[in-house]
Every structure is written in C-alpha cells, then in structure tokens.
Amino acid sequence: MARTILPFGPQHPVLPEPLHLKLTIEDETVMEAIPALGYVHRGLEKLCEIRDYNQMIQVVERVCGICSCLHALCYCEGIEKMMGVEVPPRARFLRLIWGELHRMHSHLLWLGLFADAFGFESLFMQYWRIRERIMDIMEATCGNRVIVSVNVIGGVRRDLDASQCAWILEQLAIAEKELKQVQSTILSDYTVCSRTKGIGVLTKEQAYQLGAVGPTLRGSGWAQDNRQLGYSAFGEVEFEPVVENDGDSYSRCAVRFRETLQSIDLVRQGIAKLPAGELAAKVKGKPQGEATSRVEQPRGELFYYIKGDGSNNLDRVRIRTPTFANIPPLLAMLPGIQLADVPVVVLSIDPCISCTER
Amino acid sequence: MNAQTVTMDALCGQTRKMFEDGYRFLTMSCVDLGEDGFDLFYHFDKDLTLVNYRLTVQKGVSVPSVSPIYFCALLIENEIRDQFGVTFDGLVLDFGGTLYLEEDVRTSPFCKMSITEKNKEG
Numbered sequence: 001m002a003r004t005i006l007p008f009g010p011q012h013p014v015l016p017e018p019l020h021l022k023l024t025i026e027d028e029t030v031m032e033a034i035p036a037l038g039y040v041h042r043g044l045e046k047l048c049e050i051r052d053y054n055q056m057i058q059v060v061e062r063v064c065g066i067c068s069c070l071h072a073l074c075y076c077e078g079i080e081k082m083m084g085v086e087v088p089p090r091a092r093f094l095r096l097i098w099g100e101l102h103r104m105h106s107h108l109l110w111l112g113l114f115a116d117a118f119g120f121e122s123l124f125m126q127y128w129r130i131r132e133r134i135m136d137i138m139e140a141t142c143g144n145r146v147i148v149s150v151n152v153i154g155g156v157r158r159d160l161d162a163s164q165c166a167w168i169l170e171q172l173a174i175a176e177k178e179l180k181q182v183q184s185t186i187l188s189d190y191t192v193c194s195r196t197k198g199i200g201v202l203t204k205e206q207a208y209q210l211g212a213v214g215p216t217l218r219g220s221g222w223a224q225d226n227r228q229l230g231y232s233a234f235g236e237v238e239f240e241p242v243v244e245n246d247g248d249s250y251s252r253c254a255v256r257f258r259e260t261l262q263s264i265d266l267v268r269q270g271i272a273k274l275p276a277g278e279l280a281a282k283v284k285g286k287p288q289g290e291a292t293s294r295v296e297q298p299r300g301e302l303f304y305y306i307k308g309d310g311s312n313n314l315d316r317v318r319i320r321t322p323t324f325a326n327i328p329p330l331l332a333m334l335p336g337i338q339l340a341d342v343p344v345v346v347l348s349i350d351p352c353i354s355c356t357e358r
Numbered sequence: 359m360n361a362q363t364v365t366m367d368a369l370c371g372q373t374r375k376m377f378e379d380g381y382r383f384l385t386m387s388c389v390d391l392g393e394d395g396f397d398l399f400y401h402f403d404k405d406l407t408l409v410n411y412r413l414t415v416q417k418g419v420s421v422p423s424v425s426p427i428y429f430c431a432l433l434i435e436n437e438i439r440d441q442f443g444v445t446f447d448g449l450v451l452d453f454g455g456t457l458y459l460e461e462d463v464r465t466s467p468f469c470k471m472s473i474t475e476k477n478k479e480g
Binding site: 034035037038041043045046208209210211224226228229289290291292294301303305307315316318320324325327328329357 | 361384385401406430458459
C-alpha cells in the first residue's frame with residue numbers, strides 16, 4: 001500500500017504549543033513518526049553568562065509556565081549543593097507544599113486538556129473548575145497564579161501563617177471531594193476507556209531503554225520517582241510512587257489522576273509537620289565547581305547540570321526537561337496506531353514544548 | 359559532582375557496558391572550555407543513583423554517537439550539534455544542525471568562540 005507523509009502540527013487543536021511530527025501513514029495507520037522542533041527555542045540556558053546566579057532564578061522560572069516553582073527549586077538545590085548551603089527545615093517543608101500544589105494544578109490542567117482531546121468537554125470544564133481552587137491558593141499565598149516565585153538560594157522568600165494553612169486544608173478538602181466525584185468518569189467511563197485503553201502502548205522495557213520519565217515511566221510499571229531521593233522534605237513524609245502497569249494512554253492518565261490525590265495528601269502531611277524556624281539560610285561566597293540536581297516535575301524527572309567559576313555569573317546551566325526525555329518514547333508509541341488516535345497519544349505524555357526547547 | 363573520565367576510544371564500549379548493566383541514559387551536558395575544547399558529560403541512572411562520565415574533546419573533532427546503543431541519545435546529540443557545533447559519527451537520526459536552527463545558520467550560538475561552517479564558495 002502507498003505511504004503518505006502527513007504533517008501533525010506545529011499548529012494543532014490539541015497542542016497548546018508548537019510541535020511538528022512528520023507521520024508516515026499507510027491508509028490510516030501510522031508507520032513512523034519523525035519529530036521536528038525549534039519553534040519556541042529561546043536559548044535561556046545561555047542567559048547564565050549575562051545574568052547573575054540569583055537573577056537566573058527568575059529566568060529558570062520562565063522555562064515553563066506550568067512548573068515554574070519546580071524549575072526554581074531544582075536550580076536552587078543545585079546551587080545550594082555546590083555552595084554547601086543548608087536549607088532551614090521550615091523552608092524545605094514550604095518548598096514541598098508549593099511544589100505539590102504546582103503538581104496538582106499541572107495534572108488538573110492536563111486532565112482537562114486530555115478530556116478535551118477526545119471531545120469530552122464537560123469533563124474538561126470540571127477539571128479546570130477544580131484547578132481554579134488550587135490557582136486561588138497559589139495566588140493567595142504567593143501573589144501569582146502560575147509563576148510562583150517563592151524559591152531563593154538558601155530557602156524561600158514567603159511564609160504561611162496558621163490561618164493560611166487552615167484555609168489551604170479547607171480548600172483541599174473541597175478539591176478532594178470534587179475530584180472523587182469525577183473519578184469514576186475519568187477512570188471507568190466507556191468513552192474514556194475506549195479512546196485510551198490499549199492505545200499508544202509503551203512496554204516496560206521500552207520505557208526504561210528509551211529514557212521515559214515521570215507518569216510516562218510509571219504508567220509502564222516502573223516505581224521510580226525522584227521524590228524518593230528525599231529532596232526538600234520528601235525524606236520526612238510518607239511517600240510511595242504511583243504505578244500502573246499497562247503502559248497505555250489510560251495508564252498514564254490514571255497515574256496522573258492518582259498523583260493529584262496523592263499531592264493533596266502530601267500537602268496535608270507538609271502542613272501537619274511544618275516546623276517553626278527561619279525561611280532562608282545566609283549565603284556567603286559565589287558558586288564554584290560543578291553540581292547536578294534532580295527533582296520530580298509534574299511531567300517527570302527534571303535535571304540540572306550547573307557549573308560555576310567563582311564569579312557572579314555561572315559558566316554553564318544545562319536543563320534536561322521531562323518532555324525532552326519523553327519524545328523518544330513517544331516515537332515508539334505512535335507506530336501501529338490509527339491517525340485518529342495520534343492527538344490522544346501525543347497528549348498522553350503531557351508535552352511541554354517551551355520546556356523542551358528552552 | 360563526581361565524573362569519571364572516559365576517552366574517545368573507550369566511550370562506546372563503556373556506554374555499551376552501562377546499557378548491559380541496566381543503566382538508564384539520562385542525558386548529556388556540553389560545556390565550552392574555550393580553546394581547550396569541550397567537556398561532554400554522559401549522565402546515567404540506575405535505581406536513582408547517578409553516574410557521570412566526562413569526555414574532553416578538541417574543537418572540530420567528531421565524537422562517536424551513543425545513539426546506536428541508547429536511541430534516546432539522538433535528540434541531545436542533535437541539540438549539542440546545533441548549539442556547540444560538535445558533530446557525532448553514526449547518529450541514528452541526524453538533523454544536520456537543523457534541530458533548532460535554520461539551514462542557513464552557520465554559527466554555533468552557545469560557543470564562546472564560535473565555529474563557522476563555510477560553503478564551497480567561501
């Protein structure tokens with residue numbers, strides 16, 4: 001049968017950001033996919049040579065709008081490791097709380113977009129309605145809904161008082177109740193299951209060998225999550241990675257849904273164990289040497305390599321984002337599926353292209 | 359950061375060993391050393407333990423690609439080609455310096471001292 005090359009993107013209704021896939025199809029079956037990037041490359045890593053290492057926090061927060069807080073956290077942890085800075089316990093717990101709020105809003109955003117990808121608009125609206133509650137918490141506690149700028153080298157710049165903690169717990173109880181009301185729809189509805197179960201399968205071996213990360217890795221049966229490293233205060237709370245075993249679009253969706261509920265639990269634990277004390281340690285000197293840092297972003301493992309030469313500016317900041325790691329696994333998911341399923345499978349890795357290209 | 363030094367000749371053998379030992383390829387990092395060339399770091403992970411290898415190469419020298427061993431290395435090797443002008447031999451999918459850049463761009467924007475490719479007409 002004759003083969004046709006079909007462009008998917010860079011502009012496509014399911015893609016909020018530009019990604020181009022050259023799909024080779026036979027009839028309506030995808031045989032091969034080749035990615036093309038470069039539509040939103042900004043060269044942000046290079047800015048470390050002209051912005052000082054404190055100003056770079058604001059730069060890395062803008063690598064991705066959805067997980068700004070966790071980029072800053074990963075960067076700050078790398079610098080702190082290099083400079084031997086010990087972050088106060090209260091700051092570590094506050095980082096955990098804001099980081100998990102960020103994961104919730106990212107997963108809820110994705111759950112809505114995913115429902116919209118297969119035409120379930122009312123479900124899309126339900127998830128985004130729940131997400132607004134989390135956005136309100138971030139706005140009330142950080143002054144901003146998306147770019148949550150709380151991390152500094154040595155700790156955090158904002159605090160939570162007792163009344164704010166009580167209000168957050170109240171809001172999370174409502175969000176949890178609302179999430180459980182739509183749980184059966186996303187996990188058991190006939191339409192959702194028929195569009196996602198057995199579609200875009202990534203086997204356990206493929207996921208590992210192709211370097212998958214985050215819910216894409218855990219949806220294929222791997223219990224690996226960087227929060228197990230114990231960064232921030234994760235070493236002091238109860239945590240087990242969420243794992244699904246089928247490796248299909250449904251599994252990746254189920255991991256994200258369950259992780260949203262898990263994040264509510266982690267914020268509760270963080271607030272319950274929030275110790276008194278300083279918000280940030282005093283930082284002396286300039287960063288010198290090399291360090292790596294890893295955190296678990298909503299989309300998966302975020303990795304920073306940082307090199308300092310003892311001046312105000314860093315010599316190199318290298319950022320490996322989760323979507324960058326999940327593109328090769330995506331290329332393995334696409335062959336063999338129907339063209340109509342491509343948008344759902346592409347969305348199932350939760351692609352963030354501004355992150356990927358930086 | 360701990361990084362074991364690896365030579366160009368030993369790179370593919372060592373990468374093959376990491377693959378067979380069950381390590382996941384995390385990514386690579388490239389650092390411009392100015393006149394001293396580049397540091398290429400190969401980052402691997404197994405059970406959340408990070409292992410790093412450092413390969414120092416002179417500018418203008420091609421490096422063996424590890425993408426035939428770890429397919430997922432193709433994107434980062436293409437990115438390094440775009441940003442630093444380092445070329446990789448045996449890349450499974452070679453964008454030829456156009457992953458991010460346009461075809462007519464002949465500079466390596468992340469280099470401190472840029473390498474320029476000249477066409478036959480000069």
